[in-house]
Amino acid sequence: MDELKRGLLASDAWIAPKFFYDLLGSRLFAAITALPEYYPPRVEAEILTTYRKEIAQALGTRATLIDLGAGNCEKVAGLFPILQPAQYVAVDISVDFLRDALDHLSRQYPDTDMVGVGVDFSTQLNLPADVSDKRRTFFYLGSSIGNFPAAEAVPLLERLRRNMGAEGGLLIGMDLVKPIATLEAAYDDALGVTAAFNRNVLLHINRILVSDFKLEDWRHVALFNPQASRIEMHLEALREVRVTWPGGERLFAAQERIHTENSYKYTPESARTLLQQAGFMAKQVWTDPMGYFALIYATPSRV
Secondary structure: OHHHHHHHHOOOOEOOHHHHOOHHHHHHHHHHOOOOOOHHHHHHHHHHHHOHHHHHHHHOOOOEEEEEOOOOOHHHHOOHHHHOOOEEEEEEOOHHHHHHHHHHHHHHOOOOEEEEEEOOOOOOOOOOOOOOOOOEEEEEOOOHHHHOOHHHHHHHHHHHHHHHOOOOEEEEEEEEOOOHHHHHHHOOOOOOHHHHHHHHHHHHHHHHHOOOOOHHHEEEEEEEEOOOOEEEEEEEEOOOEEEEEOOEEEEEOOOOEEEEEEEEOEOHHHHHHHHHHOOEEEEEEEEOOOOOEEEEEEEEOOO
16 A cells, blocks of 8 residues: 555656556456457467477476466466476466466366465565475566566566575566567557556555546556667546545646556567576577567576
């Protein structure tokens, strides 16, 4: 709650993207992944399918698979037959959505030990005692690392490294730089699903802060910032708006924005550099034919 207030009262207002993911927000994001404009999950799935044998050879079988931001668990579950995990650990901030996904998955794979962990792993990662410490392999797919600037991404990746041990590994998805029109369309689709996802964060905040945001006062804005190499999502006030909550308020001018998300885009070289800064060595890199997306398997260079 303090983080929300701090962001709303900042000179340039902001909301952390983790607040997107209430139950409705998680379902809206699942819908986004099916949109024709939103290429990352489609291209990532293509890479996973095309190189599944190479990926399985790199990762090995019978590992402890820890799926960060697991969502509906479908990405990693598709590799179950070839990876044969000893244990599957699904980590997500949206507990209700995660519970439903694991219930469905456990019916498909009743012989696989499964653990659900509801936590904001961007700030801490304290895994419960029933998570095996043997050959922990972290999956961080979907280019979610791009939500963080390097100053935050490096500590996050360092936390993963400290939790995996010398024999662990990381399979991470990283979105690559591409034409601006393609990037902006991916975050501002014709159906308006991404706009609904962005605006829904205000309803979530209303429940947390007991604030009085009204959806009709705000519009979705997505743009590419070439200097920072990132997509930015904002909510822009359509008119002068006063928002209140117990003990506080803010007057937003017409066209003033709340910054809700960044999605950094990498080159293969900058992706490797980020991993090196966090103590990882990129062992293998797989990309699609268009060079839109990279899937990288990295291991600790230091523990």
